[in-house]
Amino acid sequence: MTHKTKVGIIGAGRIGRLHAKNLTHLIPEAGVVAVADVRREVAASCATKFGIPKAYTEHGPILGDPGIDAVLICSSTDTHVQIIEQAAEAGKHIFCEKPIALELEAIDRVLAAVGRAGVILQVGFQRRFDPNFRRVKELVSQGAIGRPHILRITSRDPEPPPLDYIKVSGGIFLDMTIHDFDMARYVMGEEVKEVYAVGSVLVDPQIGEAGDVDTAVITLRFRSGAIGVIDNSRQAVYGYDQRLEVFGEKGMIVVHNPRPDTTVISDKQGQHASPLLHFFAERYTDAYVAEIETFIKCIQGGKKPPVTGLDGKIPVVMGYAAKCSYEEHRPVRLSEIDPNLAL
Amino acid sequence: MTHKTKVGIIGAGRIGRLHAKNLTHLIPEAGVVAVADVRREVAASCATKFGIPKAYTEHGPILGDPGIDAVLICSSTDTHVQIIEQAAEAGKHIFCEKPIALELEAIDRVLAAVGRAGVILQVGFQRRFDPNFRRVKELVSQGAIGRPHILRITSRDPEPPPLDYIKVSGGIFLDMTIHDFDMARYVMGEEVKEVYAVGSVLVDPQIGEAGDVDTAVITLRFRSGAIGVIDNSRQAVYGYDQRLEVFGEKGMIVVHNPRPDTTVISDKQGQHASPLLHFFAERYTDAYVAEIETFIKCIQGGKKPPVTGLDGKIPVVMGYAAKCSYEEHRPVRLSEIDPNLAL
């Protein structure tokens, strides 16, 4: 039997606990042996809840523990760079929540460090592990619709995040659309060369006062000539709306929203189904399990993870290109943001 | 160019007017040249509305008019037998609304008369001409699902007919289920040998007082061993519910209800579509046109109509078998009602 991969979790907030729960209950190939959080009681309660032997207020002891194979970095974005660099140096495999960082130079530095250390780095774009989106990817790769012509992604949150978060998140394009940028590259299997972004403040004026928009449409020009379009809103009152459509020379594939139940009520007013699943924790339940399972399997099999460091970087470049497009009111090439991405 | 078939309509109530309208506006191969109704003003207003040259209060003049090729019998059921016999004798082709009659001996007599006269008799089972049901029939005939095993028909009206009508209609099995009996034979392409009917008064106690039931489930045993089940209600508050499903060795075909529009509204409460089409005139709009078009084409081409006199008779036999089953609380063979239908 394979050696059980020993994992340390850094950051025990919502997403850290989600991974702790999945690793503990659903991924027998791995075990969580330590958890760290700057808030002592958060680390302690997570450890108690999931039977994790050790709890710390700093990530140092985790990186220094020779019995630990891998770390999950679930702390706030501004801590990612330092922790990744240290973890790489300590020879730990790394799973890091998106984004790696908001500074492109820092990302490059981090990727270089990871490369030198020869450890695995997987970035937390969990949607790639959603069975529906994975199926679209496979179908497109198999040529089910021939050459893709148009990609449409609808991605709307049920409610805006706290204003404090919006102020440090980098804005809608770097915080929210980044997932859609990743999906676009993933499903189409090719790179975007230019983006054009339109944004408005329609949901909450305070979001505008914080320097962000809450409603956006982003057009993508792929290298092949295919065209993509993403629409985002911070507030869909009917629930978490995550749809995707690829249209090509031989047909179209649509991913509809999953329904929380299959019940339909008919009455004098019409036919009624339940609202959508509320948010990402409900919608991507299986995807979160699958992404960590994949990470563990890559470690155990010595394989390259399906979401690499570069996959973590390019959506950040796209986010900056979209931001620039919105601010300068013109289409922006990715190569303007990062000359390495020139054709 | 083919001779335009000259048609006389006998009975200018709701269904007579529907045919008049279709013939006038949508079937250029035929023309309505006369209309009769025992209510003088009804005949007159129908004639005016659709530009029909002649209006009568009796059907005699229509049958006596040598310029008339065919008649549509849309008068009350108790008049059908006499009019068909006279029309056959007068050499007119005959389209008759269902049922031909409620007395089996009378039906046999009428069919014999029609046979002797060599005229065409088509019975008004319009559902056979609905594009969806026709498509199922074709698919089943082509073997799309292999040998059929189970047939399910749901047939529910939006509201009960007037009590006065219920008292003379022969009851739910002869008035309402008769259409489903026809569909069962049509789609399966084989005969039923036995029926079992359960009924209840759940919608309106007055229907029970009138000697009828308003809710029923009828099980059909086909000669091949396939099993059918029909469920009926006099009152579906969400609209006219007409669905059908054939399940067989290689798969299943389902006919869903058509929707009045393709709009779906999502809000905090869920996802909402419009109620179903109200009733037969809305649901079977195209089917009513197609059945008369077919009748005219059969006349012009000298072809046997797709709904024959026997097709008009057997559902009446099935209706009596169901009624007997309900009353005697046991399965009833069709051959008990009409020995000619023995295997």
Add this chain to the structure above:
Amino acid sequence: MTHKTKVGIIGAGRIGRLHAKNLTHLIPEAGVVAVADVRREVAASCATKFGIPKAYTEHGPILGDPGIDAVLICSSTDTHVQIIEQAAEAGKHIFCEKPIALELEAIDRVLAAVGRAGVILQVGFQRRFDPNFRRVKELVSQGAIGRPHILRITSRDPEPPPLDYIKVSGGIFLDMTIHDFDMARYVMGEEVKEVYAVGSVLVDPQIGEAGDVDTAVITLRFRSGAIGVIDNSRQAVYGYDQRLEVFGEKGMIVVHNPRPDTTVISDKQGQHASPLLHFFAERYTDAYVAEIETFIKCIQGGKKPPVTGLDGKIPVVMGYAAKCSYEEHRPVRLSEIDPNLAL
């Protein structure tokens, strides 16, 4: 009873015949009394088929006939301006297929002439009369989803038009997207101030050689801040794809494609429904009837038509703005094309 409106049809091609058929069979309030087509046999066969008393090779006799109340202009686009001007001068009410013209000055001149003559001018944007799109319009107007934030229109033809047509049509934005521009204004009830268009040649290189694109995504900025996005393709192999979605503060309304039938087949491979309706004649059957019915009612009631001359002009302006955007690779304000449309 109201006087039956006497109509002359100018241009007896596909769309002219469609209107002739609808007027003859389905709109009893009007009658077609003359038809003109530069191709003698086309005019003659149309007259014969629909029982139209007079057929001409020129539109002059129709405009000169004092018994004619209104004309339907279904001839090629380059003839519209002259005929409208003459028809207005002759006091005829005018229904004109889109676009009024490809030259904005000519459109302005024509609208002025119509205004002076006091006749009704309705432009042929039939989608406004589609029951589904009309329902969305009503729901949005009633505030069903509150303030609209995002509009998405998918509009894909089943196959490209002939290359010869593409060369004179003005290109995809003026020929195809023009309908979507009209829908955008209609559903949102407000004006677009800026467009951004991306286009590619992915379907057929000959379309590119003819100077056009076959795949396009157009972003719309509305005055309110709402954002619209249209995606177009000249070739959807699965049929005519016409969908629309309005997302707003209180919910979302989606118009799905209607299905040619309601049958679903389940087998080992999955669940299968029929392809979409083929093209506009099948999809907008009811809409074509309703638009002419409305035109006739506006004449008879002395009402302003729901699609005015200005409604005919603005989508042309939008088409030029999109073309300019595509060519100059930048967002373009409508006021750059027509200063009268400045905010």
Add this chain to the structure above:
Amino acid sequence: MTHKTKVGIIGAGRIGRLHAKNLTHLIPEAGVVAVADVRREVAASCATKFGIPKAYTEHGPILGDPGIDAVLICSSTDTHVQIIEQAAEAGKHIFCEKPIALELEAIDRVLAAVGRAGVILQVGFQRRFDPNFRRVKELVSQGAIGRPHILRITSRDPEPPPLDYIKVSGGIFLDMTIHDFDMARYVMGEEVKEVYAVGSVLVDPQIGEAGDVDTAVITLRFRSGAIGVIDNSRQAVYGYDQRLEVFGEKGMIVVHNPRPDTTVISDKQGQHASPLLHFFAERYTDAYVAEIETFIKCIQGGKKPPVTGLDGKIPVVMGYAAKCSYEEHRPVRLSEIDPNLAL
């Protein structure tokens, strides 16, 4: 913190392992401390796989272990009676897979023993714990559709069980329809007084030779006058088909089949979705967890389980009534099978 309920599993076949897995990974409130199976290696491998401390070839040691609170009886049906009686005597709470037994007297004896011992007995009708069916139950209870009139259940397996199983299972009505009988009572909240069953051998003649049918339609008459109808097939090639519909005075609730994914492919042939989930383990994944979770909670909270011993008995009575109806070709009252169930 509540005492962790200690569970012993008797029978480590497919369903025993499923419960072992769910208890181990998903139900932290309980722990599996022993497993027994007459096949030594089956017990051992189950223990190894799920980290169960003890494995036996007999159930005796489990019943004799004072540290064990509850047993899950997942052994073959013919062993249920003896084990339940012994477990009750040993003061263990009991979860027993359906059916309790095939002999009604034995069931009565067992229920009496359980009653005397004061232990909890829950029977394994997992469908009651499916979120969709539970939602229907709640909606019906809340009066969402008023008084129910018609219940329709479709329940079709993807493939027949082995012939050897069919020979000892008691036949389709006691083995397969038993689940639907339970659903009927559960959703309607009232008892059936009479059943009528029609059956055929259409899937596999060997099933007929084994004395059973493979296709059946069962009509249910409820005490209130409501009517139910169940259709069963041993072989739906398109997957596990489990639908339910309740129709009532104010509307209808339909439970559709869940889909394995939300992807739809459109091409020249039409629109295509994936086949249904294969069978019960895939379809009722969540239900199996919820039923055991509920059992554990009832033990810990000293509550009556939602599926009682009587709930385990009545569907067996219904199965015998259906079998008798099929064999004697007549409607059969439940009171004919068990006089205690007379009205």
